[in-house]
Amino acid sequence: MQIDNISRVRNFGRSVAVEIGALEDSFLDRGRPLGAARVLNAIGLGYQNLSELRTILKLDTGLLSRLLRSLEAEGLIETNPNPADKRSRVTRLTEAGEKEFGIYEQLSNERAANILERHKDARRLLDAMDIVTVALSRENIVFEEMDYTSDLATKCLNAFAAELSKRLKVEFDLKKSGDPGLSQMKQPLGTFVVARLGDFPVGCVGVKGNGGALAEIKRMWIAPAARGLGLAHQLMTSAEKAACALGIKTLRLDTNSTLFEAISLYRKMGWTEIDRFNDDPYPDVFFEKHL
Amino acid sequence: MQIDNISRVRNFGRSVAVEIGALEDSFLDRGRPLGAARVLNAIGLGYQNLSELRTILKLDTGLLSRLLRSLEAEGLIETNPNPADKRSRVTRLTEAGEKEFGIYEQLSNERAANILERHKDARRLLDAMDIVTVALSRENIVFEEMDYTSDLATKCLNAFAAELSKRLKVEFDLKKSGDPGLSQMKQPLGTFVVARLGDFPVGCVGVKGNGGALAEIKRMWIAPAARGLGLAHQLMTSAEKAACALGIKTLRLDTNSTLFEAISLYRKMGWTEIDRFNDDPYPDVFFEKHL
DNA sequence: GCATTTATCTGACTTTAGTCAGATAAATCG
DNA sequence: CGATTTATCTGACTAAAGTCAGATAAATGC
Structure with a gap:
């Protein structure tokens, strides 16, 4: 074999x-x-x-x-x-x-x-090529804090929304999803981390702060081609590190039970499930971690 | 784009x-x-x-x-x-x-x-590599009549059985599936065609005859990595040609409604749906074509 | 300020790769 | 059988790639 x-x-x-x-x-x-x-x-x-x-x-x-x-x-x-x-x-x-x-x-x-x-329909081939590309050059993936309005971050956010729509089987609208305050994912309140391979976005995560000790993890996304490489773990680690640097003591996040890979990761990384802390329509599972 | x-x-x-x-x-x-x-x-x-x-x-x-x-x-x-x-x-x-x-x-x-x-789990990467391999060298795929007991044919038949089990969500047993007469897929009664890329099996199909004008198409399978390339069409064409050469006038086949890609292909290639012609447990759709 | 280090350049050289015009010998054609 | 074709080899050559020992000039360390 x-x-x-x-x-x-x-x-x-x-x-x-x-x-x-x-x-x-x-x-x-x-x-x-x-x-x-x-x-x-x-x-x-x-x-x-x-x-x-x-x-x-x-x-x-x-x-x-x-x-x-x-x-x-x-x-x-x-x-x-x-x-x-x-x-x-x-x-x-x-x-x-x-x-x-x-x-x-x-x-x-x-x-x-x-x-x-x-190829009549090259989608399958392209997806396969992406998987190979990312796998062979994973050591070139870099994690960077950048503005959520940057080109790369925008690509990530759009991909995130598209996937969530598909996974939740509803039209997911970024504007409705309970954080009009994208600006809180920006220095000095919070931050936004993108993982990229050259010019290709392979993942992202946002830290949404309000100047206090409590902040939220939002918009965690890994490109389909980059899954199974432990990237989410690295991304969460760098988000936690960035939050620490901002003086944040406790992080919270909401997610949906459909996103089972993510949930299993949170548990593995020391997050604990807590009660619902907002009334957004999409999330149904809630976590917290003290840094 | x-x-x-x-x-x-x-x-x-x-x-x-x-x-x-x-x-x-x-x-x-x-x-x-x-x-x-x-x-x-x-x-x-x-x-x-x-x-x-x-x-x-x-x-x-x-x-x-x-x-x-x-x-x-x-x-x-x-x-x-x-x-x-x-x-x-x-x-x-x-x-x-x-x-x-x-x-x-x-x-x-x-x-x-x-x-x-x-890679902890290289399965995804290997599958992606196979897709790329087959796509880039599809012009090297060859179709060969060979004995169903040959090494390549055996690999095809096992893969076929494994996939059918998964698709039909039952334990598919080749022995139970209504043709103990594998020997009828052998010259001079019938034949077995394998598509291969070097030593890699990428598809197969059997023609099961009994010496008369009527024969059956069995065991049509395309490797997952080779799908979407029009291989099934080529495979069926070569099976029909081989059947002609054996003096067969009419071909029949049974299949399962789960295998929707195959069914759509049969229609496209001039097969017509007919009534059930056996009482096997797995098939629920039946086709015929006059050569 | 002077020795040392760093970054690049140049000349002299070797190896590898590639081309081409005969030479040779076996096979083939009529 | 003799002319031609086919398959390979050899010699003579060019081009490209790679190596290495100084030379030079700017920066750095003490």
Whole structure:
């Protein structure tokens, strides 16, 4: 059985390697060697100082230097001393470089679109890809306090509302759900924590305070692709930590019995069930934890 | 939305590329260049004649020749003229080569196991990987008539029984299900068709005949990872074709109303619903098609 | 201020990968 | 049988990738 699972992973690797090889081949069509193309793309993606480039591309100082020289000769990049530390240097795309980078982006997009077009309904495939993506790069997930109006936070909140609607089998309306006071999930009263993988939101949680010792946990959500990784635990931990930093002594939360995974987590993390403390229509289970 | 989907695919590609790169790096630790390692592995996997090796590894005649020479010099392979056509040559691993190939296999297995070990419950990840594997290499799926006692067919039949048990919410027992006559799904009375991707079974269907003009379709199953690709349609087509070749004029089948995807397919493919033609406990819908 | 460290560059070099034009030998075609 | 085709090999070459030992200049430590 274990051996069988290993061969499933290896079959997966083989089939994906073919796609990746094809993408790299298409990069060669731009006339420049793969090494130079990779550097150009990394710069386009925002890796601009040389040491960073060396790390992510695993290049020797000499090799990177020469590749940069060749891109400069093509007029695609410009390298200047870093004003903050003139030993080191930063590089950036010229206008021509931006254009060339755009063409590589186009090639990548076409390859990706091509995969999707081979499927009438690609939803299943995309969901599967997300699960793999998150699983393989879970160590790159970062937890950040950010404003709940930010782009990432908004995506989380919308996904949260959509899922709750589905799970509770009613049209869940964020405005009706008993906290018009989103602004209380903002420094200095409270906070909002987002877990993200690059630009992809994978989870969120809000701490809604009122300046006193008692605050509420709201809007705990984990992206479907990111479940089963223990992310909720990490997210709750960082929310509790952030609450502590705000001087909060006791946290409360309400939830719905449909959300059984969450409830089991709260118990595991030392929360205790308490009596109903509000008259919102959606929640039917209530918890409390002293920090 | 479409743009968002493309970036999901690209994020996926990036995260998997890292894993694949790491595997190739670990191959380099064996001291020999990647080109030679790839040839050795391809030979170990059974690609033994040179033209085949050139095709799958996309190598120039000269380059492959030299790589083989270097593996020979290491004593890992042995190349001999093909007795059937002495212009061409076949190569195979020596004992030392088998051993070295085993080490590469070990490295690959460890990488794969390592991914699985990072997950308490890897089932979700494995299922997702299977979906991606099948989707990306669907053009490599082959349909083959084979004996229902073969290894692949047995895997299909077991999976079929397991799933039916789950869908019908009863313990489904193949022996009770109204066809002790598995032997009728065998030439010359009938046949059994398996769809596979390499060594992985992705679907099956049986034609159970009795030498007359009337036969039955049995055991139609598609692996969960392979659903939504139109595989069932292809499978049914090949079953009908095989039935024709056996001189069968009319096909019947029974099924259960729980299996709604299958039922919708039968209608689409020109089957018409008919009255119950047996008294098996499980089926409750019956179809017929004149070939 | 001077030695040391850090970040990068350059030149010289090796290895790996890839290309191409014959050479060779077996098979095939007419 | 002789011409042609097919499969592979070899030599000669180029391009790309990777390594390493200084050189240089800015920053840092004492």
